[in-house]
Amino acid sequence: MTADSMTADAGQTPLSTLPVALDASGGDHGAPPNVDGAVQAARAGVPVLLVGDRVKLHAELGKHAGSSSLPLEVVDAPDVIGMDEHATDVRGRPQASINVCMKLVKEGKAAAAVSMGHSGATMTAALFTLGRVRGVDRPAILTHLPAQGGFTTLLDAGANTDVRPTYLVQWARLASVYLKVLEDRENPSVGLLSIGEEDHKGSGLVVETNALLRELHGKGVNFYGNVEGRDVFKGTTDIVLTDGFTGNVVLKLAEGEAKVLFGWVKEALNSNLKSKLGGLLARDALRGLAERMDPSTYGASLLVGVRGLAFIGHGSADARAVKNALLRAARAHEGHLIPRLEAAFQEQPK
């Protein structure tokens, strides 16, 4: 069976019109940025199901002139998993917005689920409702970081803190298919994050994983070898592979450092009259750079390895991040990402 023959089930809503389900109650700021982002995505042609408290969502939609003519629909979900609750609290709460989102995906009524809410709860709900791709032991969070020449794809960015070499190998395969399908990279290179380039350097986990990836080289995975922290921004490889503990530290450090550094650049430009004038003249040029570094440019990270499209964003996401996440989700669906991942896992060596 080829990947193409698996893309659509008969009788399902045509792909182009299948909406993306948004956990519109999720995140630090609740409905406002979610609804705002959904309105922007709908204007860009992506239909959205707003999942959450019906009354609140309609009130929020009312603030956006002309939204009634957009492809937006409210799906009532009176419950929401709070940011301070436990991930496992999703079980036994079918009315929670994130569970309703996943159910819509499972039933083929939504192309993907997007949430800026509790990331652990989103992962648990996805696993519980959608299940795993056959051959995948653990799903991972796949994210992007800006890098020289484009961006670096990093996984796992936080789903699994204690891992096994076989998980990392599976993630290398998943990420390779992902970049082929969504970013047209023909033979994406995979680097294994370590503390030295040599195969024998690193933790026990890394040394074992390195050996497994060497065996797999050329068989669906273009393994470059070990990479170091500096290679993430240098863009040495398309994909940087690591455990969810290190990956989460990397992601948050990278974002935090960019924020602090830009703050310092601003401070330096404001330090005297001459530099202030210089800053004014260079403002537009620097603004483009700030945007490139802004995490909301990528919108949300993909939970890869579950049998359905699920995206997890920052709790602090703004409308722009929500919009970009919805567009990315729609693109992943149109690119038949899930059936292609499943096909690749059946074809490739175990």
Added chain:
Amino acid sequence: MTADSMTADAGQTPLSTLPVALDASGGDHGAPPNVDGAVQAARAGVPVLLVGDRVKLHAELGKHAGSSSLPLEVVDAPDVIGMDEHATDVRGRPQASINVCMKLVKEGKAAAAVSMGHSGATMTAALFTLGRVRGVDRPAILTHLPAQGGFTTLLDAGANTDVRPTYLVQWARLASVYLKVLEDRENPSVGLLSIGEEDHKGSGLVVETNALLRELHGKGVNFYGNVEGRDVFKGTTDIVLTDGFTGNVVLKLAEGEAKVLFGWVKEALNSNLKSKLGGLLARDALRGLAERMDPSTYGASLLVGVRGLAFIGHGSADARAVKNALLRAARAHEGHLIPRLEAAFQEQPK
């Protein structure tokens, strides 16, 4: 016994004149930056023993006018551990420059050893020749990163890839004493690097370590709790504690990101005539910032937990880094760092 009573052995050279031993053959560029940095340090009042190939070092010294009147001395060491050799190659090579440096420290003829050479070899030589502080299972690499409000002290930056919770607890105590002695921080705060602030979040290692540090809170360690990647540059705590794998990734990522980001700022400033003019006006202000981010500002990292002062720098270190490392080493010796660390380990709870 108080810390002060332990600072000097009778019959030893007076502290203020004890030179620092520099592995002058070590590093990617060999003698030139080492000798240049030593000349600068000597001019600043720090006597230096240049350890390496006698002929080469004298030739190099000849290039610096007036160096013969400075407190510089060459100690012959015809062998050197190459950057591509194994760390364990230091054993059985007593003439290797790094081994000669450590021997000088051990015999009380040098205040400290500084090397920009093979870091694994430096660690092995230090462990082998100097031994460990009583109560310390594994030495760690202690380094500094720029942060809001000053700098963050990070350890372990790469000495131990697979660790136990007890190692991390010992490092928390070592780093606390270090900051008190060398940076006058009265009650430095310790953050444990994790992927969530809550005590129950993180890898198995982190959860166990968190519990041990909670017990120790107030007993020589001011434990703040878990911190995340973003807290490193935010400067949430004085000390960030982690295993040597994560710490090395953090250090190299932070340096690599700063380099790439400044490259992008430069590019943005060169993108058009208006921004170019702005860049010229803001040049001085931005240069100060670039210097703050430059790893050579800190010079080298301390190998903490061995019974003697040993500093490990970048292979690519320039003269400025060498000079700063030598000044830092002299300051650590004048502050009686090692005897104070030993005293603290005897006084504090195990």
